[in-house]
Amino acid sequence: MTSYLEFTFKINPVQPWSEILMAELIGIGFDSFTEEHDGILAYIQEDLYSEETLKELNLLNSPDVEISYEYRQMPNINWNEEWEKNFTPINIDDKVLIRAEFHESQNLPYEIIIQPKMSFGTGHHATTHLMIQQMYDMDFKDKKVLDMGCGTSVLAIFAKQRGAGETLAIDIDEWSVENSHENAERNNVDLKIELGTAENLGKEKFDVILANINRNILISDIPTYVKDLNDGGELLLSGLCFFDVDDILEVCKAENLTLERQLQREEWVSLLLRK
Incomplete structure (x- = not known):
């Protein structure tokens, strides 16, 4: 099975920036998201992830919003069932x-x-x-x-x-x-x-x-x-x-x-x- 990384993004303020961040993440290979009260969870195949590419995202360097993140490797599960x-x-x-x-x-x-x-x-x-x-x-x-x-x-x-x-x-x-x-x-x-x-x-x-x-x-x-x-x-x-x-x-x-x-x-x- 494909190995995935789960990212927890904390966003302040959440709106409208959570949707905008999701749009930018889709462009670098993230393929699914869960919205939370203070940000989003985002998922990407481990072999597609590039820390350098993530850090270059416009929104992560914007003075208009504060975004922090951490990530962990997900266990191998049936992702289609999760979707x-x-x-x-x-x-x-x-x-x-x-x-x-x-x-x-x-x-x-x-x-x-x-x-x-x-x-x-x-x-x-x-x-x-x-x-x-x-x-x-x-x-x-x-x-x-x-x-x-x-x-x-x-x-x-x-x-x-x-x-x-x-x-x-x-x-x-x-x-x-x-x-x-x-x-x-x-x-x-x-x-x-x-x-x-x-x-x-x-x-x-x-x-x-x-x-x-x-x-x-x-x-x-x-x-x-x-x-x-x-x-x-x-x-x-x-x-x-x-x-x-x-x-x-x-x-x-x-x-x-x-x-x-x-x-x-x-x-x-x-x-x-x-x-």
Whole structure:
């Protein structure tokens, strides 16, 4: 079994910094979190951990928040069982339910059934909510769709449920790719799923590109997305905090993208742009 490290982060003040810290930790390999009254517990595979990379995180060096941490090696346990214990359904505006097979149906217009594994972290809930909210009002009928950083492929699955045509899901994490195949089958949708990054792109064009990742990757990859987006196509972004928006929009403006809609939930933001 994979060996894990458990980090205890003490955060003062806790809000809004706990969610922001989780976003930064996801970017360096942490894959699951538990929120506590004075901070968070965070988990990472021992072979992925780099103390130097952790200490370079912006938030740990910010004058706006006090963060301390300690860690310990976790015993070898069945992590999938642990994820299941802590995974709760996500109800989005009584329109879309993201649930596991062991949860009851709520008879909403759309249901996405996933098997929660390491590719799904609690820090993703607000951004997933924003992406689904945006997608509910978009036209996916027969559109060619790309889901970058797909995780469990919830967004790709929802696009297919909304009538999308050929849909490609890409993630850098092997767990996510494996989980995406399982979830596509579980929801009876046909997805093309690849292991990789934006370097996989350049071979085809898309009508809609979905990217729920993080600020640094988005800033780096938006020019690539735009090259692979058809004229009139839509780019939907999240994984962003409110203070990231100006930097992201500056990149988008340079790529001649037009902001169509901006949504915010807590400190998280989603941007819908058109080419």
